[in-house]
Amino acid sequence: DAKTTQPTSMDCAEGRAANLPCNHSTISGNEYVYWYRQIHSQGPQYIIHGLKNNETNEMASLIITEDRKSSTLILPHATLRDTAVYYCIVRVGRGNQFYFGTGTSLTVIP
Protein backbone atom coordinates (compact mmCIF):
# COMPACT_ATOMS: atom_id res chain seq x y z
CA ASP A 1 0.00 0.00 0.00
CA ALA A 2 1.09 3.55 -0.71
CA LYS A 3 2.76 5.38 2.15
CA THR A 4 2.16 8.86 0.77
CA THR A 5 -0.64 11.41 0.61
CA GLN A 6 -0.89 14.24 -1.89
CA PRO A 7 -3.47 16.86 -2.80
CA THR A 8 -5.77 15.68 -5.54
CA SER A 9 -5.23 18.60 -7.86
CA MET A 10 -3.38 21.89 -8.27
CA ASP A 11 -3.17 24.71 -10.77
CA CYS A 12 -0.11 26.74 -11.65
CA ALA A 13 0.38 29.71 -13.95
CA GLU A 14 2.74 29.17 -16.87
CA GLY A 15 6.22 30.44 -16.09
CA ARG A 16 5.69 30.31 -12.35
CA ALA A 17 7.14 27.76 -9.96
CA ALA A 18 4.94 24.77 -9.22
CA ASN A 19 5.28 23.45 -5.68
CA LEU A 20 3.80 20.00 -5.15
CA PRO A 21 3.63 18.76 -1.54
CA CYS A 22 3.68 15.19 -0.29
CA ASN A 23 3.26 13.72 3.16
CA HIS A 24 5.07 10.50 4.08
CA SER A 25 4.92 10.52 7.86
CA THR A 26 5.59 6.77 8.24
CA ILE A 27 8.73 6.74 6.15
CA SER A 28 11.60 4.65 7.51
CA GLY A 29 15.16 5.85 7.89
CA ASN A 30 16.54 4.16 4.79
CA GLU A 31 13.58 4.65 2.46
CA TYR A 32 13.92 7.02 -0.46
CA VAL A 33 11.28 9.40 -1.76
CA TYR A 34 10.70 9.23 -5.51
CA TRP A 35 8.74 11.51 -7.81
CA TYR A 36 7.30 10.45 -11.13
CA ARG A 37 4.83 12.05 -13.47
CA GLN A 38 2.41 10.58 -15.96
CA ILE A 39 0.97 12.23 -18.99
CA HIS A 40 -2.26 10.72 -20.23
CA SER A 41 -1.93 7.20 -21.66
CA GLN A 42 1.83 7.06 -21.23
CA GLY A 43 4.12 5.26 -18.82
CA PRO A 44 5.32 7.18 -15.75
CA GLN A 45 8.39 9.35 -16.24
CA TYR A 46 11.07 9.58 -13.57
CA ILE A 47 11.69 13.07 -12.19
CA ILE A 48 13.87 12.91 -9.10
CA HIS A 49 14.48 11.04 -5.87
CA GLY A 50 16.21 11.65 -2.54
CA LEU A 51 16.84 10.33 0.93
CA LYS A 52 17.28 13.29 3.25
CA ASN A 53 19.23 15.98 1.47
CA ASN A 54 17.67 18.37 -1.00
CA GLU A 55 18.21 17.31 -4.58
CA THR A 56 18.19 19.17 -7.87
CA ASN A 57 18.42 18.05 -11.46
CA GLU A 58 17.56 19.46 -14.86
CA MET A 59 13.86 18.81 -14.35
CA ALA A 60 13.11 19.77 -10.77
CA SER A 61 14.18 20.26 -7.18
CA LEU A 62 13.22 18.08 -4.25
CA ILE A 63 13.02 19.55 -0.78
CA ILE A 64 12.77 17.03 2.06
CA THR A 65 12.00 18.25 5.58
CA GLU A 66 14.50 17.54 8.30
CA ASP A 67 12.21 14.99 9.98
CA ARG A 68 11.65 13.42 6.51
CA LYS A 69 7.90 13.28 7.06
CA SER A 70 7.12 15.42 4.06
CA SER A 71 8.66 16.71 0.87
CA THR A 72 8.00 19.20 -1.90
CA LEU A 73 8.68 18.86 -5.58
CA ILE A 74 9.47 22.16 -7.26
CA LEU A 75 9.19 22.75 -10.98
CA PRO A 76 10.97 26.11 -11.21
CA HIS A 77 9.33 27.46 -14.38
CA ALA A 78 6.22 25.49 -15.23
CA THR A 79 5.27 25.09 -18.89
CA LEU A 80 2.11 23.77 -20.49
CA ARG A 81 3.92 20.48 -21.12
CA ASP A 82 4.27 19.99 -17.37
CA THR A 83 0.53 19.36 -17.10
CA ALA A 84 0.39 15.79 -15.79
CA VAL A 85 -0.34 13.66 -12.76
CA TYR A 86 2.56 13.76 -10.31
CA TYR A 87 3.20 10.82 -8.00
CA CYS A 88 5.21 10.87 -4.82
CA ILE A 89 6.33 7.35 -3.91
CA VAL A 90 8.13 5.75 -1.02
CA ARG A 91 9.64 2.42 -1.90
CA VAL A 92 8.31 -0.42 0.25
CA GLY A 93 9.73 -3.69 1.41
CA ARG A 94 12.65 -5.89 0.53
CA GLY A 95 11.21 -6.43 -2.93
CA ASN A 96 11.63 -2.74 -3.67
CA GLN A 97 8.13 -2.46 -5.04
CA PHE A 98 6.75 0.95 -5.94
CA TYR A 99 3.18 1.47 -4.74
CA PHE A 100 1.49 4.46 -6.31
CA GLY A 101 -0.86 6.70 -4.36
CA THR A 102 -3.52 8.84 -5.94
CA GLY A 103 -1.09 11.53 -7.10
CA THR A 104 -1.63 15.23 -7.80
CA SER A 105 -3.11 16.33 -11.09
CA LEU A 106 -1.21 19.49 -12.01
CA THR A 107 -2.70 21.82 -14.58
CA VAL A 108 -0.48 24.56 -15.93
CA ILE A 109 -2.59 27.48 -17.04
CA PRO A 110 -1.53 29.81 -19.88
Place this chain on the structure above:
Amino acid sequence: GAVVSQHPSRVICKSGTSVKIECRSLDFQATTMFWYRQFPKQSLMLMATSNEGSKATYEQGVEKDKFLINHASLTLSTLTVTSAHPEDSSFYICSAPPGGTTNEKLFFGSGTQLSVL
Protein backbone atom coordinates in the same frame (compact mmCIF):
# COMPACT_ATOMS: atom_id res chain seq x y z
CA GLY B 1 19.67 6.02 -20.03
CA ALA B 2 17.96 2.74 -19.33
CA VAL B 3 15.04 1.90 -21.60
CA VAL B 4 12.12 -0.42 -21.08
CA SER B 5 10.23 -1.39 -24.20
CA GLN B 6 6.66 -2.67 -24.09
CA HIS B 7 4.75 -4.27 -26.93
CA PRO B 8 2.11 -3.97 -28.24
CA SER B 9 1.07 -0.43 -27.42
CA ARG B 10 -2.54 -1.17 -28.17
CA VAL B 11 -4.53 -4.38 -28.63
CA ILE B 12 -8.17 -5.10 -29.26
CA CYS B 13 -9.41 -8.63 -28.79
CA LYS B 14 -12.59 -10.61 -28.56
CA SER B 15 -13.93 -11.83 -25.26
CA GLY B 16 -12.56 -15.26 -24.36
CA THR B 17 -9.26 -14.92 -26.17
CA SER B 18 -5.83 -14.58 -24.58
CA VAL B 19 -3.50 -11.66 -25.04
CA LYS B 20 0.25 -11.56 -24.48
CA ILE B 21 2.11 -8.38 -23.58
CA GLU B 22 5.91 -8.22 -23.74
CA CYS B 23 8.22 -6.12 -21.64
CA ARG B 24 11.90 -5.86 -22.55
CA SER B 25 14.82 -4.15 -20.91
CA LEU B 26 16.84 -2.90 -23.86
CA ASP B 27 20.20 -1.96 -22.41
CA PHE B 28 20.33 -3.61 -19.03
CA GLN B 29 19.52 -6.89 -17.38
CA ALA B 30 16.54 -7.10 -15.06
CA THR B 31 16.16 -9.97 -12.64
CA THR B 32 12.96 -8.35 -11.47
CA MET B 33 10.20 -6.60 -13.37
CA PHE B 34 6.92 -5.21 -12.14
CA TRP B 35 3.51 -5.27 -13.80
CA TYR B 36 0.88 -2.61 -13.16
CA ARG B 37 -2.71 -2.07 -14.25
CA GLN B 38 -4.40 1.29 -14.53
CA PHE B 39 -8.09 1.97 -15.04
CA PRO B 40 -9.29 5.32 -16.43
CA LYS B 41 -8.79 8.25 -14.06
CA GLN B 42 -7.21 5.98 -11.45
CA SER B 43 -3.70 5.43 -10.20
CA LEU B 44 -1.40 2.58 -11.11
CA MET B 45 -2.04 -0.62 -9.21
CA LEU B 46 0.79 -3.10 -8.75
CA MET B 47 -0.32 -6.51 -9.97
CA ALA B 48 2.73 -8.69 -9.61
CA THR B 49 6.49 -8.91 -9.35
CA SER B 50 8.12 -10.93 -12.10
CA ASN B 51 11.25 -12.83 -11.09
CA GLU B 52 13.71 -14.24 -13.59
CA GLY B 53 13.99 -17.99 -13.22
CA SER B 54 11.29 -18.33 -10.58
CA LYS B 55 7.59 -17.85 -10.02
CA ALA B 56 6.05 -14.43 -10.03
CA THR B 57 4.77 -12.91 -6.82
CA TYR B 58 1.21 -11.63 -7.08
CA GLU B 59 -0.40 -8.86 -5.06
CA GLN B 60 -3.41 -9.69 -2.97
CA GLY B 61 -6.56 -9.99 -5.04
CA VAL B 62 -4.80 -10.57 -8.36
CA GLU B 63 -5.65 -13.91 -9.95
CA LYS B 64 -2.45 -15.71 -10.88
CA ASP B 65 -4.26 -18.10 -13.22
CA LYS B 66 -5.83 -15.17 -15.02
CA PHE B 67 -2.68 -13.11 -15.40
CA LEU B 68 0.18 -15.44 -16.33
CA ILE B 69 3.65 -14.02 -15.97
CA ASN B 70 6.78 -15.53 -17.49
CA HIS B 71 10.21 -14.06 -16.92
CA ALA B 72 12.19 -16.32 -19.22
CA SER B 73 15.34 -14.25 -19.55
CA LEU B 74 17.11 -11.33 -17.95
CA THR B 75 15.68 -8.96 -20.53
CA LEU B 76 12.16 -10.23 -21.14
CA SER B 77 9.01 -10.62 -19.07
CA THR B 78 5.60 -11.42 -20.52
CA LEU B 79 2.11 -10.94 -19.13
CA THR B 80 -0.64 -13.08 -20.64
CA VAL B 81 -4.22 -12.14 -19.93
CA THR B 82 -6.05 -15.44 -20.32
CA SER B 83 -9.67 -15.71 -21.39
CA ALA B 84 -9.98 -11.95 -21.46
CA HIS B 85 -13.30 -10.31 -20.67
CA PRO B 86 -14.45 -6.70 -21.02
CA GLU B 87 -13.67 -6.03 -17.36
CA ASP B 88 -10.01 -6.79 -18.13
CA SER B 89 -9.90 -3.79 -20.43
CA SER B 90 -7.27 -1.55 -18.94
CA PHE B 91 -3.89 0.10 -19.39
CA TYR B 92 -1.10 -2.34 -18.50
CA ILE B 93 2.37 -1.03 -17.71
CA CYS B 94 5.61 -2.81 -16.93
CA SER B 95 8.69 -1.49 -15.19
CA ALA B 96 12.17 -2.59 -14.24
CA PRO B 97 15.03 -1.38 -12.07
CA PRO B 98 18.33 -1.29 -13.97
CA GLY B 99 20.36 -2.02 -10.87
CA GLY B 100 20.07 -4.08 -7.75
CA THR B 101 20.42 -1.39 -5.14
CA THR B 102 17.56 -0.30 -2.93
CA ASN B 103 17.73 3.31 -4.10
CA GLU B 104 17.54 2.49 -7.77
CA LYS B 105 14.81 4.18 -9.75
CA LEU B 106 12.34 2.24 -11.86
CA PHE B 107 12.05 2.73 -15.58
CA PHE B 108 8.63 2.22 -17.08
CA GLY B 109 7.43 0.97 -20.40
CA SER B 110 5.07 3.07 -22.47
CA GLY B 111 2.11 0.87 -21.59
CA THR B 112 -0.37 -1.36 -23.42
CA GLN B 113 -3.97 -0.34 -23.83
CA LEU B 114 -6.08 -3.51 -23.85
CA SER B 115 -9.65 -3.35 -25.09
CA VAL B 116 -11.75 -6.51 -24.84
CA LEU B 117 -14.90 -6.53 -26.92
